[in-house]
Amino acid sequence: MLKVLRQIVQDVSTAPDLNAVLAITVGRVQKAMKTEVCSVFLFNQDSGRYVLRATMGLNAAAVDEVSLAKDEGIVGLVAKRAEPINLEDASSHPAFHYLDVTGEELFHAFLGVPIMHQRKVLGVLVVQQQERRRFDESEEAFLVTLSAQLAGIIAHAYATGAIQTAGEKGEVSQLRSDLRYDGVAAAGGVVIGEIVVASLPSDLDSVPDKQTADVALELTQLEQALLAVREEIGLVAENLAGRLSKDERALFDVYLRMLDDNGLPLEMRAKIEQGSWAQGALREVILEHVRAFSAMDDPYLSERATDIKDLGKRILQHLQEDNNGRHLDYPENAVLLADELTPAMLGLVPEGKLSGLISITGSGNSHAAILARSMGIPTVMGVVDLPYRRLNGAAVIVDGYSGRVYINPSVELVQAFSRIVIDEQVVTDELRVLRDLPAITKDGYRLPLWVNTGLAADVPRSLEQGAEGIGLYRTEIPFMIRDSFPSEQDQLESYRTQLQAFAPLPVTMRTLDIGGDKALPYFPIKEENPSLGWRGIRVTLDHPEIFMVQVRAMLRASEGLDNLRIMLPMVTSVSEVEEALRQIDRACEELREEGYQIKKPPVGVMIEVPAAVYQTRRFARLVDFISVGSNDLTQYLLAVDRNNPRVAGLYASYHPAVLKALDFIVHEAHKERKHVSICGEIAADPGGALLLMAMGYDVLSVNANNLPKIKFAIRSVSFARARQLLLSVRSLHDADDIHQELRQSLKAFGLARLTRPLMPDQKIPPC
Known part of the structure; x- marks a missing residue:
């Protein structure tokens, strides 16, 4: 049976559309189980009924004609209970519902199992026989296993087939309105545009x-x-x-x-x-x-x-x-769509015409996503169910805040999102006057705002927005765009550019943070679970030759400027910090012996994993500052891969456990009188920024595009009111309730312009 199961799943996974998926399923199951009938009923959202979509053994004319209400028939009972029903004689069951066009009165034995995907019943897979008998345990187990295997494939194929019509294949004019697909929010913003599908060479x-x-x-x-x-x-x-x-x-x-x-x-x-x-x-x-x-x-x-x-x-x-050789005519508001978005693809669209990005695969931390955030281009990644091949030229709305894509939006939806786009532009224009003003509350509390960078293009944008320093410089990006490890001289030149541009303002450089979802093409790391594997400080301590070259380059780049800060990522133990500090000290000594005028810079650690949270005070005794990486910390605390669209809904920056951890970290570090900064999405959200300020964080480090909004929020409230907000949030026990409290409070503070109106069926987004 296992061989049969594998063959069915393999055949279904390569089927071109939903109809083919269902036809293969019923045919192969009927043959494998030697039954007279195999059928698939799928739930239709529009009618609210379970429709017979494919059968082998019943009257073929009944397909797409026969349907059952949610509470009708044994099929409805299987779906309602969300569990298998195995009957010796279905016709004697109280829930039996006779369908005259199917010919099912000839069949007695019945086994139905729900087809479930992400807690939702997509449909019911049924086998029937004339003989009065119960299907045995092995047969039931086979059908349940097959249903579980097929659920994701059917969900994907169903999404793909949702826009298939009787019209010409690929005609975007035939698409249903307001088709919505969920992915991972990779770069904030909203854009209304036209899709251009990018294909990989020879793929x-x-x-x-x-x-x-x-x-x-x-x-x-x-x-x-x-x-x-x-x-x-x-x-x-x-x-x-x-x-x-x-x-x-x-x-x-x-x-x-x-x-x-x-x-x-x-x-x-x-x-x-x-x-x-x-x-x-x-x-x-x-x-x-x-x-x-x-x-x-x-x-x-x-x-x-x-x-x-x-x-x-x-x-x-x-x-x-x-x-x-043919000229490609890109629309003025081109939204580039690819199966796997790469940095090179961003260069396909002429300057000034690229307005949005969508990728079927990929994560919010991919190189393309990082570039998109740097460029301020709304981006959604991991839209796994999007039928991208058929969408060239289709109208689209990209909501980079919620990670949603709307295909062929209706006039009403376009109008709703157009208001958001206009409001955002008005707010952006108004906030430009804040560039040279400090982030200081109405009662005089000052909170420095730094930026997260990684590209040379970030420098002018960051300075234009009034950044007071760099809280996170991602040194791995220069490594990612090369085909070999950069030399010490190459790194020196790159780092010197950043340090000079911001001098005398502080520049915090994170040592090489590869592994996880940040791979180098010339240094592949293949693991079963990369997020819990060989990454960050673990890699560089195992390769001191890489670590020492990088630290030497940083120190040499800072000569005469002295605005460098070095930060160690993914630390989990005191021994890691002590070893890294020894190597940094050694690099300083070597360079001084070589004649360089080097001052040892402040060195800090990133708190990104639960183990580090509870060692914050011990770390604070060893280093000069503490920085919290809230994105990774949130995913590790909640055991949710933030780049996995299937569980993206469980990733909650305002989960009470996350807020308690953030509160604990800053207080533990301050006991040792150490400076604490935070870089992550929560700091880039107005509501989150006010909470972090109230907790006592000394610096917020955000994307340059978000900095003006955060500054405006801080300047619009008093520190006392921010503390009251924090006290209110501490009494809540659900992330959605906390979101709602933040939205209402921002409106009460006169910051309604910094919140986004909710779209239909949309959870409360970050403020």
């Missing part, structure tokens, strides 16, 4: 659907690509002829036969003549054949799937080369 899976207005041109390009590939294969076969056996040479003949005019090209031409562009036609034909061959039981035939995909990539490469 068939990422090729989008497009309609063509010039069929003849697409056919010509296909023929040119086919001719080029035939010549390539012929040349390779000729060059290798003397080194291959007869059987091995036959493989090239197979390739050429596939490219014969009556082979794959015939199907591609047909799809182009139906209106598809050449690359889309190629993708559909190739992947359909790959699926067909992969499903074959014969090992030799199933291996041919690899050959077909290789051919497809070769043809696609030539088609993409042909298109490189």
Whole structure:
């Protein structure tokens, strides 16, 4: 059964759409379980009913025609209970509901299991037999296991198929209005724009659907690509002829036969003549054949799937080369959409036209996301269910605050978000006057505001916004954009630029923080659970040659400026801090012996894991300052990967446990009279900034784009009122209640402009 289960899941995972998913499921399950009937009922949001979407054994005419209410029939009972129901004679059950067009009166044995995804019942998978019997435990276990395996695939396929209509495939004018997809908020802001799908070179899976207005041109390009590939294969076969056996040479003949005019090209031409562009036609034909061959039981035939995909990539490469010379017309408000967004893709869009970014995969801490935040471009990552191939040219709203994407938004939704965009621009313009003013409360409490940076482009923006220092300089970014470790001299030049630009203001440089979701292409770290693995200080202490080169570069870059602060990431024990301090001392001594005029800079640690929280005071005795990395601390406290869209809803910066930990840290550090800063999303939120100020944090470090709002919030209240707000929040025990309290308080403080109105079905966002 395990082999059968794997084969079904594999076949379903490569199905092109929801209908194919369901057809494969019912057919394979009926065959595997040797039952007369297998059916799938899926819940329809519009009608509120469970609709028969596929069957093998019942009347085919009933598909999409028969439906049951939530509380109707045994199917409804399975969904209501969210548990399997196994009956010897379904017709005698009180909940049995007769459906005359299905012919189900012939069947007695019934087993139904819910198809559940993220606590929601998507539908019910049913098997039936004429014989009166209970399905045994192994059969029930098989169906339950299969349902669990299929739930995510069906959810994804259902989302993909949600915009499929009877109209032309890929016609954005046929999309349903206000299709909403959830992802991970990567860069704040709202944009209303038009999607441009970016595809990776020679990647068939990422090729989008497009309609063509010039069929003849697409056919010509296909023929040119086919001719080029035939010549390539012929040349390779000729060059290798003397080194291959007869059987091995036959493989090239197979390739050429596939490219014969009556082979794959015939199907591609047909799809182009139906209106598809050449690359889309190629993708559909190739992947359909790959699926067909992969499903074959014969090992030799199933291996041919690899050959077909290789051919497809070769043809696609030539088609993409042909298109490189063509001018791409980007709209003024282009929203770049990619399966996997890369920094290089950001350069595809002409300057001034890139307004938003969406990525199917990726995290809020990916290099592309960091660049997006630096550039102030609203971005949503990890929108796993978005049917990106079909969306080129579609209207879209990107909500970078909540991590939501709205496809083909209605006039009403566009108007609602347009008000947000206008209000944000008005607030931004008004806050420019605060640039040279301090963040000081109405009763005279002053709170320095620093910035988080990592790119040279951040420097002018940070200074324009009135930053008083750098609370976090991510040194790993210069490492990430190279193909080898930078030398000491390379690092020195990079660090000197930052230090000079901000001198005499302090610049806090975090030592190399790789691992987790921040990988270097030339130093791969592959682990089962990277977030709990080899990352941060653990890596650099294991590689002192890397750590020493970086520290030497920092110290040399600070010579004569003396505004450097060094910060150690991901510390969990005193021994780690002591070892790092010994190496920093050694670097200082070495450089002085070499003739450099070096002063040992202040050294601090980042509190990012629960183990460090409870050692704050001990750390404070060893170092010069404490800095809290609230993003990582929150995910570790809540055991929630903040970059995983499936659990993103559980990531709560205002969780009571998080706030208690933040409160504890600052008080423990102050017992040793040590300066405490915080860098993270909570500090970049007006409500969070007021809470942190009231807790006693000495510095807030935020993204340059958020700094004016935080400064405005601080200047609009008294420290006494911020303390009252903190006391109110401490009495609450739920993150949503705390959000609501913050929103209401900000409005009471006259800061309503810094809060965003809620969209339909939207949880309370950060203020």
